[in-house]
Amino acid sequence: MAETAAVQNVITKERSVSNPTRGNARAEGRKDPWSQLLERVGRHQDRSAYRELFEHFGPQIKYYALANGLSSHAEELVQEVFVSIWRRSSTYDWRKAAASTWIFTIARNQRIDMLRKMRRTSRETPVETEELWQIPGENENEPVTSLHRLMSERRVRDSLRHLPEDQITVIAKVYMEDKSHQSVADELGIPLGTVKSRVRLALNKLKVILQDSSA
Amino acid sequence: MTQHHPDTHTLMEYSAGNLSEPYALCIRLHLDQCAHCRSQVDTLDSLGAVMMESQPSADVNDDMFERILGRIDTETATDLEVHTEPKVRTAYSNALERMLESDINDLPWKRQLADVSVMDITHLFPDQHDRVVLQKLTAGGKALEHTHRGRETTLVLQGAFADNNGVFGQWDFVTLDNHDTHKPVALEGDDCITLSVLTAPLKLTGTFSRVLNPFIR
Ligand SMILES: [Zn+2]
Numbered sequence: 109m110a111e112t113a114a115v116q117n118v119i120t121k122e123r124s125v126s127n128p129t130r131g132n133a134r135a136e137g138r139k140d141p142w143s144q145l146l147e148r149v150g151r152h153q154d155r156s157a158y159r160e161l162f163e164h165f166g167p168q169i170k171y172y173a174l175a176n177g178l179s180s181h182a183e184e185l186v187q188e189v190f191v192s193i194w195r196r197s198s199t200y201d202w203r204k205a206a207a208s209t210w211i212f213t214i215a216r217n218q219r220i221d222m223l224r225k226m227r228r229t230s231r232e233t234p235v236e237t238e239e240l241w242q243i244p245g246e247n248e249n250e251p252v253t254s255l256h257r258l259m260s261e262r263r264v265r266d267s268l269r270h271l272p273e274d275q276i277t278v279i280a281k282v283y284m285e286d287k288s289h290q291s292v293a294d295e296l297g298i299p300l301g302t303v304k305s306r307v308r309l310a311l312n313k314l315k316v317i318l319q320d321s322s323a
Numbered sequence: 324m325t326q327h328h329p330d331t332h333t334l335m336e337y338s339a340g341n342l343s344e345p346y347a348l349c350i351r352l353h354l355d356q357c358a359h360c361r362s363q364v365d366t367l368d369s370l371g372a373v374m375m376e377s378q379p380s381a382d383v384n385d386d387m388f389e390r391i392l393g394r395i396d397t398e399t400a401t402d403l404e405v406h407t408e409p410k411v412r413t414a415y416s417n418a419l420e421r422m423l424e425s426d427i428n429d430l431p432w433k434r435q436l437a438d439v440s441v442m443d444i445t446h447l448f449p450d451q452h453d454r455v456v457l458q459k460l461t462a463g464g465k466a467l468e469h470t471h472r473g474r475e476t477t478l479v480l481q482g483a484f485a486d487n488n489g490v491f492g493q494w495d496f497v498t499l500d501n502h503d504t505h506k507p508v509a510l511e512g513d514d515c516i517t518l519s520v521l522t523a524p525l526k527l528t529g530t531f532s533r534v535l536n537p538f539i540r
Pocket of ligand 1: 325327358
């Protein structure tokens with residue numbers, strides 16, 4: 109099954125991510141290699157670092173585009189995302205988001221943007237995509253750092269491999285296939301309540317739901 | 324402090340980029356003021372990154388990286404400067420006011436009842452099906468009792484109102500559906516202004532239902 113492969117994939121990549129910086133100074137130790145590469149792009153317009161990011165994230169983003177139904181525009185999306193990464197890299201701050209999280213939000217926004225342009229019936233754009241969906245760290249008023257934020261990606265990655273497949277399937281459909289909880293339920297032929305409880309169980313395990321949440 | 328938050332499922336659909344624009348606007352305005360939900364969305368964005376990484380990948384064209392470099396070089400020569408300039412911020416405090424190009428208190432409100440004014444802003448969200456309505460309940464004023472068909476999501480932009488479910492203050496997020504009948508009352512102080520997204524018109528339960536616009540809180 110794709111999901112099993114997916115989980116193994118996470119494990120393999122997780123290893124390669126967490127090992128190299130072990131012996132470094134404390135602050136550096138929190139920075140994963142992708143974030144270091146992205147910083148090099150931002151500070152020095154380092155093209156070899158940029159290429160490494162492209163080789164790692166480019167194929168992920170292309171699959172993301174395909175899964176989202178952007179078949180004939182998939183490569184265009186990858187291009188847009190990488191041009192955007194280059195433009196914005198000087199604003200990237202590893203204390204505000206891991207590189208992969210930051211890149212995911214850029215891919216998400218570029219996808220939304222592309223769909224909006226394709227659907228548009230009028231010339232007017234009353235609101236920019238990024239007024240609605242923000243890239244982490246781009247709000248000047250946001251306090252600089254929280255440990256929660258630094259740790260969240262590592263924690264999510266560590267916990268994900270312990271989730272049962274039915275929970276991962278539901279979450280993958282929401283994130284990768286542009287599906288609401290309702291359309292996931294329709295597609296899998298299960299009640300909406302079941303979809304919601306799978307999501308809730310998963311998020312509880314990933315500790316996304318904070319103690320006092322109203323969910 | 325906001326007391327009423329969007330549920331985790333809605334935040335996840337937001338993080339995944341699956342919400343329609345009016346719902347995304349409600350979430351975004353809430354997030355601007357709610358550290359609790361921001362922190363959840365941060366983690367959900369990380370979940371998105373890990374999901375993307377955990378899926379299969381698809382080969383990209385061999386020459387794509389060169390093409391991207393080509394675009395960057397062209398842009399560096401021409402308009403990259405423009406992109407790196409900080410965005411010009413207007414005097415308006417949030418995305419909604421920038422869309423309206425107005426402070427919410429200075430809008431051309433349409434009075435519908437002694438205490439109730441509305442402004443339909445659906446036209447600001449072309450290419451989607453939800454109705455988007457701003458509603459203003461005069462400080463201390465009462466709305467008619469009404470019930471809901473479909474789902475109504477409301478964000479309090481200013482002031483506060485109370486109904487049988489509790490008190491809802493600035494930036495509180497409320498979702499009502501078919502089974503909810505309520506009769507909101509604005510608290511004293513500021514006029515209560517709300518932003519509502521409606522999936523279907525709501526219906527009045529009182530006797531005036533024939534003559535009134537369906538969008539009355
Ligand atoms: Zn909140």
